Amino acid sequence: MGWQDRLTTALQQRQANQLERQRRTLHSAQGPVVSDGTRSLVNFCSNDYLGLAATGGTDLARAAEKWQFGSGASHMVCGHSSAHHALEEELARLTGYPKVLLFSTGFMANIGAISALAQRGDLIIQDKLNHASLLDGAQLSRARMTRYRHQDYDQLTQLLQNSIPDAPAQTLIVSDSIFSMDGDLADIERLSQICTDHDALLMVDDAHGLGVLGEQGCGVRGHFNLTPHQLPVYVGTLGKALGGYGAFIAGEETVIDYLTQFARSYIYTTAFPPAIAEAMLGNIERARDNQLRQQLSANIQQFRTGAIDEGLPLMASDSPIQPLLTGDSQRALDISERLRQSGYWVTAIRPPTVPQGEARLRVTLSAAHTTDHIKGLLDALTQAWHEAQS
Known part of the structure; x- marks a missing residue:
């Protein structure tokens, strides 16, 4: 089957099954x-x-007068502005983490974090209903991946007991906070304890929880009253409850410094416009209400x-x-x-x-x-x- 036939057949199958988007x-x-x-x-x-998506236009217009349009390059070349830096600091205050790293999208943050943290020979265990970007990040990492039944933490524990990697391999456990299609909330406190018990690293995508959960919308860590050490890799997006654009990873300094050096979707892409970064500060303040x-x-x-x-x-x-x-x-x-x-x-x-x-x-x-x-x-x-x- 040639390329054209493959593409045509796939499209026809989508249409026949009422699955065409x-x-x-x-x-x-x-x-x-x-x-x-x-x-x-x-x-x-x-x-x-x-x-909040219908707010912030005045902030953006004012920021665009100052910063104009593009960032010009990646963060690691000359695209990281004081506007980006101020946004990272404000997000760290909101979420209660020592340090934050901005990404252009939540998809890029997830694939960047997982593919950088996990390596060949490591083990990644994910909830069955995790977002596609989390699954794709695991594939890019070349680590082994398995999934547990949705919110079945007993099965997760069993998988950990049966699949402990040999040293120096490590285990990364990944979950959404609020699941995007079911709307239910993961028990992040229990996941944190499981990770502590089995010396695993916990990563949570709080795309649908940031702004919704916790005092002043600080997110799922605050909702469960966990320390940054208990939830060491935290991903949030700016385009949902915060009404804007972009994403970030929050964590302790070692985690963020490591991702700055090794997250390819951060290093090798143009930084999003600084005017957007500066305008986001207004929406974050409004989200605290x-x-x-x-x-x-x-x-x-x-x-x-x-x-x-x-x-x-x-x-x-x-x-x-x-x-x-x-x-x-x-x-x-x-x-x-x-x-x-x-x-x-x-x-x-x-x-x-x-x-x-x-x-x-x-x-x-x-x-x-x-x-x-x-x-x-x-x-x-x-x-x-x-x-x-x-």
Whole structure:
């Protein structure tokens, strides 16, 4: 089979299985209500959990006047500005870590950390439902990788007991904090203790927890009241609850100094624009407002209570990510389209993003949603759900 045949066949298979991904183009700024060019839609599929993506424009304009556009080079050449440095220091204060290293995206942070920390002969153990970037980082490291059943810490312990690497090989345990498609929270305190008991290094991707969990949104370490030593490799993103762009790894000085020298996705890429780095400082300050988390919590509770009252099959999640399992991919697409026709944007999530037979609607809530937004969604969702069953 030639290249063209391979590509065509793969695309045809995606289409036949109702798994083809399609983009919708926004014609407005990100927010609780957006435009797709033909209609206004109440947006329930954004990761903008605190509603901060629609703030900071003035900060960015002011920073752009100072820094203009590009950074010019990688951080290690001449692209690391005082704006980047100030952002790293502010993120260290927010998360309570001694030191932070900026990356352009969460994907780059994850693959950079894992591929630098783990080496050939080491062992990486990951939760079965970890984000794709964590799995890809393990492949790039050339270490051995195995996975434990989702949040099955007894199986994790058994794997550690049966698979202890020979010295000088090491073990790295990796988990999401809040899982992006299920919305449930890992027991990071237990994972930390397991790592201590088995002399393993713990890395947690807090992409969906930073800004949502902990006092002033400090993240999952603060939520579980762990020290930086108990959670030594912490990854956060700036493009979800913090409403901006970029990512970072936080840790003790030795960890961050090591990654500065060996994380290839940090060393060999252009630094993101310094104006964005400086503008992010305003959003971090706004994210410290605990009233935003209180409003988010109230919105989550309103949605869950209403969905349960209507008999909708919610998965177990206390986070802004509220999945409704449909099982069938076409049914998820049908309900999503019915909702769009009613003025609500909820994405259908299908394999391979989730396992076979576990297609779902992924409702995400924001502090910016109003009571009427959520009530309207519940009414439209209940109607669409029952219509899809008939």
